[in-house]
Amino acid sequence: MRVVLRPGASVTATAGEVDRLGLRRVLVVSGARGADTAGAVADSLGDLCAGVHAEARMHVPAEVADRAVEVARERGADGCVAVGGGSSIGLGKAIALRTGLPLIAVPSTYSGSEMTPVWGLTEHGAKRTGRDPSVLPRSVVYDPDLTLSLPVPLSVTSGVNAVAHAVEALYAPDTSPLIALMAEEGVRAMTSALPEIAAEPSDPEARGRALYGAWLCGSCLGATTMGLHHKLCHVLGGTFGLPHAETHTVVLPYALAFNAPAAPAAVQALNRALGTDDAPRALWALAGDLGAPRSLAGLGLTEADLKGAAELVAGQAYANPRPVTAQDALTVLEAAFAGRAPRAAATSPLI
Numbered sequence: 001m002r003v004v005l006r007p008g009a010s011v012t013a014t015a016g017e018v019d020r021l022g023l024r025r026v027l028v029v030s031g032a033r034g035a036d037t038a039g040a041v042a043d044s045l046g047d048l049c050a051g052v053h054a055e056a057r058m059h060v061p062a063e064v065a066d067r068a069v070e071v072a073r074e075r076g077a078d079g080c081v082a083v084g085g086g087s088s089i090g091l092g093k094a095i096a097l098r099t100g101l102p103l104i105a106v107p108s109t110y111s112g113s114e115m116t117p118v119w120g121l122t123e124h125g126a127k128r129t130g131r132d133p134s135v136l137p138r139s140v141v142y143d144p145d146l147t148l149s150l151p152v153p154l155s156v157t158s159g160v161n162a163v164a165h166a167v168e169a170l171y172a173p174d175t176s177p178l179i180a181l182m183a184e185e186g187v188r189a190m191t192s193a194l195p196e197i198a199a200e201p202s203d204p205e206a207r208g209r210a211l212y213g214a215w216l217c218g219s220c221l222g223a224t225t226m227g228l229h230h231k232l233c234h235v236l237g238g239t240f241g242l243p244h245a246e247t248h249t250v251v252l253p254y255a256l257a258f259n260a261p262a263a264p265a266a267v268q269a270l271n272r273a274l275g276t277d278d279a280p281r282a283l284w285a286l287a288g289d290l291g292a293p294r295s296l297a298g299l300g301l302t303e304a305d306l307k308g309a310a311e312l313v314a315g316q317a318y319a320n321p322r323p324v325t326a327q328d329a330l331t332v333l334e335a336a337f338a339g340r341a342p343r344a345a346a347t348s349p350l351i
């Protein structure tokens with residue numbers, strides 16, 4: 001897998017990546033809001049482009065995937081270039097999964113999806129995810145210029161979404177010394193970039209550092225098995241319709257506070273990366289300082305939903321450094337619902 005990271009790369013390097021893979025007719029996919037950017041990438045591809053399909057939607061509804069596969073076949077595409085956030089890349093992965101066409105990703109958020117073989121599809125109100133090597137992009141083109149237009153609130157929540165991958169990779173059962181290095185560096189890069197982006201959204205250096213962080217954090221997600229935090233967010237997004245990156249931002253400090261007593265090495269690495277002695281609280285403070293949402297209530301969840309969500313989470317098998325009962329999941333969700341400061345992990349075995 002190749003990675004290109006430089007300003008302007010989306011229009012100056014994508015054609016080279018297409019050519020390097022021997023492709024001659026790629027379909028460019030994006031969301032409706034990213035159609036202009038996708039159009040600029042398509043223009044840079046010239047005759048290598050078989051058309052632009054700007055119909056990506058959050059969580060890849062099955063009918064959206066079906067239509068995109070049809071369009072790829074109608075146009076005789078021999079590959080796909082996904083331009084945009086995790087939703088566009090998710091649609092590119094759905095095409096790759098069904099057709100085997102190679103995928104190139106040109107990310108415009110910090111979700112990290114471009115570095116993983118994880119696909120997702122939503123059908124009948126439930127989101128299914130899986131891993132398949134065929135959906136891992138063959139090339140990733142990171143262009144800081146493409147992210148200059150990403151509004152600060154989305155930049156912050158998308159950045160914390162990436163941080164969440166690194167956090168759970170640090171205590172994953174299949175973590176490794178290499179992943180630990182990448183995760184710590186990814187958290188350091190992203191959390192140092194976000195305040196600078198919030199202060200100056202057009203700072204190209206901070207934007208580039210955030211993409212570097214997304215690359216590292218996304219690689220950690222791709223290489224390891226996620227735990228309680230991702231399961232909570234999966235249920236809150238898939239079943240209760242909460243927005244993806246915002247939900248990650250709210251839940252992460254509480255999931256980490258719960259797992260911290262069972263994951264001391266992970267917490268030490270995070271403390272180093274964040275320059276703190278209380279990583280859950282530092283993540284909670286970062287979100288607050290940058291104006292991000294900090295409670296599930298603020299995202300529209302109701303108190304009546306908490307018990308059902310906790311039961312769904314506890315009823316599923318997933319890797320986690322601590323066992324999670326329905327009562328544990330409810331305790332984490334109640335704290336995230338209220339948005340109160342997580343207690344220092346060192347002084348509390350719970351939250």
Ligand code: NAD
Nearest residue numbers: 033059085086087108109111113116118146147149150245
């Ligand atoms: P998104 O792709 O839905 O984008 C959020 C919004 O930002 C959209 O309205 C989009 O049009 C807009 N946007 C994107 N880039 C922009 C830019 N540069 N300027 C202005 N607006 C821009 O959101 P996301 O958080 O990037 O991705 C979320 C999706 O990705 C979810 O479906 C999630 O499940 C998936 N995801 C998958 C993986 C994986 O490994 N498979 C990893 C992370 C996220």
